[in-house]
Amino acid sequence: MTIPPNDILQEAIHYAQQGLPVFPCEVDSKAPLTRNGFKDASVNIEHIKCWWANHPTANIGMPTGATSHLIVMDIDPRHGGDHALQGLLDHYGPLPDTLTAITGGGGTHYYFRYPGHFVKCSMGKIGPGIDIKGDGGYVIIPPSGHESGSNYYWDGEFDLETVADIPEWLLSLIHADNTSIAPEAESTENSIPQGQRNNTLASLAGTMRRVGMSYDEILAAILKVNENRCQPPLAESEVCQISRSVCRYEPDTVAVAVAENHYDQMFSPEPGIADPGPIPETLLHVPGFVQKVMAYNLDNAIRPQPVLALAGAIQLQAVLAARKVCDARENRTNLYVIGVAGSGAGKEFARKINRRILNTAGLNHLDGHDELASDAGLVKAIENNPAILFQIDEFGRYLRTMGDPKRAPHLYNVITAFMKLFSCADSTYKGKAYADPKRNVEIHHPCVGLYATTVPDNLYQGITLESLKDGFYARLLLFETDHFPSRQQKAAAKVPQEVLDIAKWWDAFNPTGNLHDQFPEPVEIPTLPAARDIFDDLAARVDDELAKKNLYSSIWARVEEKACRLALIYACSANRECPVIDEAATQWACQLSEHITRKMIFIADQWVSDGYFDEKQKKVLRVIRDAGGRISQSYLGEKTRSLQKKERAEIIDNLEETGAIKKELVKNTTKTVTYYVLLQ
Incomplete structure (x- = not known):
C-alpha cells in the first residue's frame, strides 16, 4: 500500500518530536538519501521538511545505538530467523514485552533500550536470519513502504515508554560472539x-x-x-x-x-571537513556532583536537554572549585562554555538551575552579572570576586563584534578582556595602565567562568576570520544540540539538600586559610600515570593537526588545555574530599574536548567566509547539505530567494567549475528536472 507523501512527512516529524532522529531512505534499496547516511539523522523539523520536500515518497530511516538510545533485533523469516529465534527462546526463556514492528518483508523488529555502552552490529552471528542493529546501524521504521508493496507497521501502539531493557542473555551473546571472532578476524590472511x-x-x-x-x-x-x-x-x-x-x-x-x-x-575520501555529529551519549555522564545537578535539572525542566544540563553543571562545579584546586601543570577550572540550541528548546534552564543553587546555598558572590556593559564593569566584578561565573544569554551578539569593532566597541572590549582572563588563572591579571596608580587593577589568580547561551544562527554568523585568527573562538567549548524535546509538566521542586551540602562544602574549603581571597594557593590534584598516557595520546593527535598549518590551528592548539581543565572538574565532581585525575576523568575529558573541537571546526568551515561572494557560496552549499546533499533547482531557488537570479547562477556555475557540486538532469513523465548534488 502506498502511503501519501504528506503522511510520511508527518510521521517523520512525529518521531522527531519524540526525540528520535530520522533521515530519508530509498524505498526499494533502503539506502540513505542523505550525504552522510544515517550520520545526518536529525530531530530538526526544518531539516526533515527539506529532505522530504526533495524526496516526498522516501522511507523513514532511524539510526540505532547511542544516537537513538535503541537497539533493534531484526528477525528475517526468509533466512530462518523465526526458527533460530525460537531455539534461543527455548533455551533462554521468552523475550520481555517491548516495542515491536512488523517489516514490509514479513520480518519482525524487536526494540530494546540502549545499554549505555557500545553495541556492535552483526548479521547472522546470534543465529541464521537474526541481525543486531546497534552502533553504526539503522532500521526502516513504520509506515515506510517495501519493494513487495507491503508497509512496515507497529505491532500495537507506538510508545517509547514500552521499550524494554535488552535481555542480559542477548547482550552476553552479542559480546561473546564479537569476542569469539576477534582472533580469527585478526589472524586471517584474507583480511x-x-x-x-x-x-x-x-x-x-x-x-x-x-x-x-x-x-x-x-x-x-x-x-x-x-x-x-x-x-x-x-x-x-x-x-x-x-x-x-x-x-x-x-x-x-x-x-x-x-x-x-x-x-x-x-x-576516494571526500574533501572538506566531516561533521562529527552530536555529543555522544556516553560523554553525558560525570559522576558525583555534576550528575546530581543534571538530574535535578532534567527532572524539573519543561524541555529536558541533557547536553545543556551537562554544560551548565560543569560550569557550576568549576566555579565552586575555582582558585581552590589545580593540576600538576597549573591548570585551573576556568572554562568558557556556550550552550547552543534553537528558540524555545529550553536553553535557558541550566542557567536558572545554577543561579537557583548558588542563591539557595548563600553563594551569590559566585554568580556574576548576566549583562556586561563594558570591560571596566567586567574587571570590577572580578576584582570584587576573583572566582566568578558569568551567565549570559544571546552570546552570538558578542561574537559578531569581533568582525566589526565599531559596531559595538563596548562588547568588543568585553571579549578582549575575556580572552586575556582565560590564561590568567594561574598568574596575575593586570588591567589597563592609568596615570593615577590608584586606578590600576591587579587581580591574583582570577578564575573566571562563562556559561553563555545562544541560538545557532546568531552564533554561526558571529564566527569570523578574525575570531579564528585571534584565538577567542578557540577558547570556547560549544555544547550544541538540535534536540527539541517534548514538554513535561512538573511542579518546581526545591534544590536537593545533598546538592546544597556539596556546594556549601566547597565554599568552606579554603586551602590557604584567611589569605585565600587575596593570595590563593590551590591544592594540587594528582594525575595517575595511566591518565598522563591518555593526555599524551591526545597531544600526539593535536600535533598531527597542527602540522597541517591551516586556518584551524589556533583551535587545535587549545584542545589539550581544555581537556586538562575538564579532567580537573571531573575529578572534583567524582570525589570532592579525595579527588584524583584518573583514567576515567582523562578519557572523558579528552574525548569531549576533541569531539567539540571537531564540531567547532566543522561549523567554522561551513560558515566562515572570505568576502561577500564566498559568504553567498557557503549559504548555497548549506542549503544543499541541509536538503540531504541533493536539491532540485526550483527548491534551491525557493530557499535562496534573497539572491538575485543572475547572482545565484554565477554562484552555481562557480561551484560546478570548482567541483563542489554537479548538475543532474532527471526525466519524468512530463518534463526534465534539474538537481544539484553536493560533491564535497
Whole structure:
C-alpha cells in the first residue's frame, strides 16, 4: 500500500518530536538519501521538511545505538530467523514485552533500550536470519513502504515508554560472539585493511553486477564480506552506498568501470571537513556532583536537554572549585562554555538551575552579572570576586563584534578582556595602565567562568576570520544540540539538600586559610600515570593537526588545555574530599574536548567566509547539505530567494567549475528536472 507523501512527512516529524532522529531512505534499496547516511539523522523539523520536500515518497530511516538510545533485533523469516529465534527462546526463556514492528518483508523488529555502552552490529552471528542493529546501524521504521508493496507497521501502539531493557542473555551473546571472532578476524590472511576496504568491496560489487546481480543480492554479499574481512568493518550505510553506486551501471557497462578502476573516483575520501555529529551519549555522564545537578535539572525542566544540563553543571562545579584546586601543570577550572540550541528548546534552564543553587546555598558572590556593559564593569566584578561565573544569554551578539569593532566597541572590549582572563588563572591579571596608580587593577589568580547561551544562527554568523585568527573562538567549548524535546509538566521542586551540602562544602574549603581571597594557593590534584598516557595520546593527535598549518590551528592548539581543565572538574565532581585525575576523568575529558573541537571546526568551515561572494557560496552549499546533499533547482531557488537570479547562477556555475557540486538532469513523465548534488 502506498502511503501519501504528506503522511510520511508527518510521521517523520512525529518521531522527531519524540526525540528520535530520522533521515530519508530509498524505498526499494533502503539506502540513505542523505550525504552522510544515517550520520545526518536529525530531530530538526526544518531539516526533515527539506529532505522530504526533495524526496516526498522516501522511507523513514532511524539510526540505532547511542544516537537513538535503541537497539533493534531484526528477525528475517526468509533466512530462518523465526526458527533460530525460537531455539534461543527455548533455551533462554521468552523475550520481555517491548516495542515491536512488523517489516514490509514479513520480518519482525524487536526494540530494546540502549545499554549505555557500545553495541556492535552483526548479521547472522546470534543465529541464521537474526541481525543486531546497534552502533553504526539503522532500521526502516513504520509506515515506510517495501519493494513487495507491503508497509512496515507497529505491532500495537507506538510508545517509547514500552521499550524494554535488552535481555542480559542477548547482550552476553552479542559480546561473546564479537569476542569469539576477534582472533580469527585478526589472524586471517584474507583480511581487508583500512585504506583498501572501499575499493575492494566496490570491485567485488562490480564483478557481481557484471553478471547481472541485483542491488539486494550484491548488498547481502558485500555486507557479509565487510563484516567478516574488513578491519575494521565499514559502517553499514557506506556499504549500502557502494552497492547503490555500482548498480547505477548497467551489467554490460560496469566492466568498463572495473577495467578503468573508477572506484578510486567513486569512493576516494571526500574533501572538506566531516561533521562529527552530536555529543555522544556516553560523554553525558560525570559522576558525583555534576550528575546530581543534571538530574535535578532534567527532572524539573519543561524541555529536558541533557547536553545543556551537562554544560551548565560543569560550569557550576568549576566555579565552586575555582582558585581552590589545580593540576600538576597549573591548570585551573576556568572554562568558557556556550550552550547552543534553537528558540524555545529550553536553553535557558541550566542557567536558572545554577543561579537557583548558588542563591539557595548563600553563594551569590559566585554568580556574576548576566549583562556586561563594558570591560571596566567586567574587571570590577572580578576584582570584587576573583572566582566568578558569568551567565549570559544571546552570546552570538558578542561574537559578531569581533568582525566589526565599531559596531559595538563596548562588547568588543568585553571579549578582549575575556580572552586575556582565560590564561590568567594561574598568574596575575593586570588591567589597563592609568596615570593615577590608584586606578590600576591587579587581580591574583582570577578564575573566571562563562556559561553563555545562544541560538545557532546568531552564533554561526558571529564566527569570523578574525575570531579564528585571534584565538577567542578557540577558547570556547560549544555544547550544541538540535534536540527539541517534548514538554513535561512538573511542579518546581526545591534544590536537593545533598546538592546544597556539596556546594556549601566547597565554599568552606579554603586551602590557604584567611589569605585565600587575596593570595590563593590551590591544592594540587594528582594525575595517575595511566591518565598522563591518555593526555599524551591526545597531544600526539593535536600535533598531527597542527602540522597541517591551516586556518584551524589556533583551535587545535587549545584542545589539550581544555581537556586538562575538564579532567580537573571531573575529578572534583567524582570525589570532592579525595579527588584524583584518573583514567576515567582523562578519557572523558579528552574525548569531549576533541569531539567539540571537531564540531567547532566543522561549523567554522561551513560558515566562515572570505568576502561577500564566498559568504553567498557557503549559504548555497548549506542549503544543499541541509536538503540531504541533493536539491532540485526550483527548491534551491525557493530557499535562496534573497539572491538575485543572475547572482545565484554565477554562484552555481562557480561551484560546478570548482567541483563542489554537479548538475543532474532527471526525466519524468512530463518534463526534465534539474538537481544539484553536493560533491564535497
